[in-house]
Amino acid sequence: MNSLIRRKLVENAYRLKLSHKGFCTGAAAKVSSSNGAQPSNDHVGQQKSSNKSEPYDIAIVGGGMVGMALACSLGRMPMTKHLKVAIIDSNPALSNGLSIKKEDPPDARVSTVTPATISLFKDIGAWKYVEQHRHAYFDQMQVWDYTGLGYTRYDARDVHKEYLGCVVENKVLQSSLLSCMQDTDFQKTIYPSRLSSMALNPSILSMGVKSTSSGLNERGNLAKLDLSDGNSLYAKLVVGADGSKSRVRELAGFKTTGWKYSQNAIICTVEHRAENRCAWQRFLPTGPIALLPIGDNFSNIVWTMNPEEATDRKLMVEDDFVKAVNYALDYGFGPHPKSSNFGSGGIFSWFKTDTTISADECFKVPPKVVKLASEKMVFPLSLMHANNYASKHVVLIGDAAHTVHPLAGQGVNLGFGDAFALSRIISEGIAVGTDIAEVNLLKKYEAERKTANVTMMAILDGFQRAYSVDFGPLNVLRAAAFHGAQYIPPLKRSIISYASGDQRLPIFS
DSSP states (O other): OHHHHHHHHHHHHHHHHHHHHHHHTOSOOOOOGGGOOOGGGOEEOOSOOOTTSOOEEEEEEOOSHHHHHHHHHHHHSTTTTTSOEEEEOOOTHHHHOOOOOTTSOOOSOEEEEOHHHHHHHHHHTOHHHHTTSOEEEEOEEEEEETTSSOEEEEEGGGGTOSOSEEEEEHHHHHHHHHHHHHTSOSOEEEEOSOEEEEESSOOHHHHOOOOOGGGOOSTTOSEEEEETTSOEEEEEEEEEOSOTTOHHHHHHTOOEEEEEEEEEEEEEEEEOSSOOOEEEEEEETTEEEEEEEEETTEEEEEEEEOHHHHHHHHHSOHHHHHHHHHHHHTTTTSOOOOGGGGSSSSTTGGGOOOOOOOGGGSOOOOOOOOEEOSOOEEEEEEEEEESOSEETTEEEOGGGTEEOOGGGSOHHHHHHHHHHHHHHHHHHHHHTTOOTTOHHHHHHHHHHHHHHHHHHHHHHHHHHHHTTOOOHHHHHHHHHHHHHHHHOHHHHHHHHHHHTTOSOOSSOO
């Protein structure tokens, strides 16, 4: 009995000491749901954390678009909004905010957001912030081959949608997610630092942690994260959202499979005389070139080519580069496709359909580029996939788990899909009393997202390989594929639905 009383007294004294420490020298002032968190109250961890500080439920390493989407989703869902979340990222914009002015020049880094992703953004309340800035919905897309043998035009009306996608500058997506997070009432702490080391089974004696909130009362059942600024923190679950060179993936020992393409992508923003409302993509001998509308008479260029050519294009003066872009999008490397090739008398007369070609389905020439509106940026292309996404205490999302060829602009959508799927599965686990760091729960996320990601990666890699070879018989087969997509309505609808984010394979349905 005396030992029990002594133990109770020690516990009470520890709690009083911890409370006093929180008022005086704690690593941060908390943002709690009880005091109605406002944007200015978001806690930023700045002082060195004590080993006895209260642990977090989830630590998100990486405050980019995908990491922020996960934080917003966790803060909005009824079963997860009580969780304590730490966000670790050295980007000062997370602490100071992003200032975007209407007159700011467009950024070269953009994302093509699918209807499925837009719907998820609306669910968490982030899309209304996107619509306050420059963005461009598009309801048509044209894809064609430099040989002039085939083309396909996609229209949102074919699948009863308002649009096929929306092109948004990355800084707008990031700012919108930050605004959404600031306006969401949940416990969040931003650490403006980088992850240095991580211990998934830290010594119990070194922790001195005992918390009764959020189910974190099992000592030793935490991961310890050491930051570059000297801070340390503990979390039940660590989410690696820190990009293709993920430190979390490295420290957790996840192996990867992948390869580098012998291609670079050059990206920039260009200007037209009138607004562009269609997405365009032409397959050239060295790789595809895409022209994507971003609003206000601007479009974004994503041009894939060999590294030597990319270096030369980057060094070009503006006038020469504009001429090269217009050449690549018009008669350069080969003729325009003709609709007459696909009815009677053409090389595909054996594939004749009874479909009548409307004016909207005829081949069109993209709008001319008149000037360069941003710097030109070049980056190498690669494919990478983590063999596993999850283990106890650790899970990967976004580019930390997979990177893909930018052929169809699907990379960021796969990452957003990861973020929203993970928050949903965590919510489902909490609803039935499952530990959020339990490996079986995290493997449910892995199984769901691996299927979607690997399928999309295989399709994009196949396209990249098929269109990187200039070989007569293969050119004819590619043109036949364009022909099928253009004139077989069920196939076209399946392709549009799949590219829009519906989780169905692009086959007849």
